[in-house]
Amino acid sequence: MAEPCTDAQALCASGELLERGQGIVFDVMLWRAPARAFALRFEGKVVAYMNRCAHVPSEMDWQVGQFLDMDKRWILCSVHGAAYEPADGQCVGGPCGRGRLMPIPTEEREGMVYWYPSRDIQPVVFDDVGPGDGATPESRS
Numbered sequence: 001m002a003e004p005c006t007d008a009q010a011l012c013a014s015g016e017l018l019e020r021g022q023g024i025v026f027d028v029m030l031w032r033a034p035a036r037a038f039a040l041r042f043e044g045k046v047v048a049y050m051n052r053c054a055h056v057p058s059e060m061d062w063q064v065g066q067f068l069d070m071d072k073r074w075i076l077c078s079v080h081g082a083a084y085e086p087a088d089g090q091c092v093g094g095p096c097g098r099g100r101l102m103p104i105p106t107e108e109r110e111g112m113v114y115w116y117p118s119r120d121i122q123p124v125v126f127d128d129v130g131p132g133d134g135a136t137p138e139s140r141s
Ligand code: FES
Pocket: 053, 054, 055, 056, 057, 058, 060, 077, 078, 079, 080, 081, 082, 094, 095, 096
């Protein structure tokens, strides 16, 4: 079996993540199943978590990329209202109890944001291209 990927994965330009602004949602493989994660900027730092509530494992955003409450203080799950501390993903109220969001390490350098895979959270590999031709369905016709 192939070793898990640990290489930095480019996510977006730093300028795309505004302080307490909209999050960027991205696809990953969690325990080898497709899942979504998100990144946002809070108190100047980029944080990223699995988009997966600690109460029930469902996605949390109100609309795609909208994770923060109206005051832009807490990450709020749109399903039953669990609140999380954006800085560390710890549950601070609601039905998530003592749970926390699954963190994803990030790094910001030279104007870009990167995330780092782990054993559990891997990048999506797009391997459905035809045998070696690199062609897209459009370019074949
Ligand atoms: S699923 Fe998030 S609070 Fe219930």
